[in-house]
Amino acid sequence: MRAQRLLIVTAGLLAAAVAGCAGGxxxxxxxxxxxxxxxxxxxxxxxxxxLRPAEGFPLTPWAAEKMKSEKPTFSSDFRExxxxxxxxxxPNGYPRIQMHPMKFKLVQTDDYVYxxxxxxxxxxxxxxxxxxxxxxxATWYGNAVGKWDGDTLVVDSTGYKASTWLTGQGxxxxxxxxxxxxxxxDGDTLVVxxxxxxxxxxxxxxxxxVKYERVEDGAMIETIYTISDELRxxxxxxxxxxxxxxRR
Amino acid sequence: MRSQVLLILAGVVGLxxxxxxxxxxxxxxxxxxxxxxxxxxVTITEFVWTNPHVEVGIASVDDKRARWLLEVGSPPNIANxxxxxxxxxxxxxxxxxxxxxxxxxxxxxxxxVVLPDGKELKA
Numbered sequence: 001m002r003a004q005r006l007l008i009v010t011a012g013l014l015a016a017a018v019a020g021c022a023g024g025x026x027x028x029x030x031x032x033x034x035x036x037x038x039x040x041x042x043x044x045x046x047x048x049x050x051l052r053p054a055e056g057f058p059l060t061p062w063a064a065e066k067m068k069s070e071k072p073t074f075s076s077d078f079r080e081x082x083x084x085x086x087x088x089x090x091p092n093g094y095p096r097i098q099m100h101p102m103k104f105k106l107v108q109t110d111d112y113v114y115x116x117x118x119x120x121x122x123x124x125x126x127x128x129x130x131x132x133x134x135x136x137x138a139t140w141y142g143n144a145v146g147k148w149d150g151d152t153l154v155v156d157s158t159g160y161k162a163s164t165w166l167t168g169q170g171x172x173x174x175x176x177x178x179x180x181x182x183x184x185x186d187g188d189t190l191v192v193x194x195x196x197x198x199x200x201x202x203x204x205x206x207x208x209x210v211k212y213e214r215v216e217d218g219a220m221i222e223t224i225y226t227i228s229d230e231l232r233x234x235x236x237x238x239x240x241x242x243x244x245x246x247r248r
Numbered sequence: 249m250r251s252q253v254l255l256i257l258a259g260v261v262g263l264x265x266x267x268x269x270x271x272x273x274x275x276x277x278x279x280x281x282x283x284x285x286x287x288x289x290v291t292i293t294e295f296v297w298t299n300p301h302v303e304v305g306i307a308s309v310d311d312k313r314a315r316w317l318l319e320v321g322s323p324p325n326i327a328n329x330x331x332x333x334x335x336x337x338x339x340x341x342x343x344x345x346x347x348x349x350x351x352x353x354x355x356x357x358x359x360x361v362v363l364p365d366g367k368e369l370k371a
Contacts, residue, residue, distance in 0.1 A: 055330040064294055065327040073273070073274035073275055073278055074273075074274070074278065075275065075278075076278065077278060078274045078275075078278040081274070101325060102322075102325065103324070104272065104325050118324055121322075184304075191295055197312065220324070221323055221327055223299055223322055223323055223324050224299065225300050226299075229298060229299045230300065232298075233273075233300055233301065233319075234338035236277075236303065236317060236356050237317065237319060
């Protein structure tokens, strides 16, 4: 009887010790991490996405004049285009590359979110929970910092080269371009809400939203487009001799 | 009258959007007569897997002097539609449908190809 009571007490103490141990040393469960990672594509087909505000682009007189002088490949003779992405095989810049009909991938790490585009194997990095560098030079894909707002990745970016077009239609911008993106996942859809500010190019901030579909197969194919490729295309399809030696 | 003008405008915008969606590198209508389709049985003379557009050289089976250079989409885009860099080879006899070049130029935009085994590849 005494032995039986001792056994029960011992078992009780052991159980209490185990429970205390488990409860006392366990770290609090981490907050669920928002997730926008994966491979995405615009479902609009080969033409890619469009970036058109409902009320039209609020262009300043300078921007309206500049856009009027541009010759996009879609609406003018290809031989005369002023599109820098074709004329010089320049990188698309941002966000134009995001309208391209090829895939892109978002990769999340603790300190950066990487944005990888299939087209031209271009990429940008979004520094998480950091301030903009005060002396960053203007670049094709800007200086982007990000933070989480609930399930939404908020990306604030500046420092874009003024020579790129915002869209294939020739919407211009200056080096003062400031873009805020709110990126969130809605099931198998990625919703990107853009707000653009640029006092030199736009009379007021304007917004547009673009949606992308998740792609099961994350494989991306190398597709690096060079000035040789462009000159070769012009020579073969337009009969325009190349002014410089090109790779055959 | 006003509604007619609006309808015409809507049509023009629609056509512009259609031609825009054809190719990312350039608008189809800037080089090709998108209102015409030519279908012909041809021999493949070259197949180049390159950027900005995959290139297909063809010669008519019936008239070897009738040759065209056709452009297809970019490699990743057509890979999504079942193409590989080995889909065609020189000497293959296939049936192609394409938009011919403007002003009679011997170029074209490939729309589809029917392979010797009857398989169809959309461009």
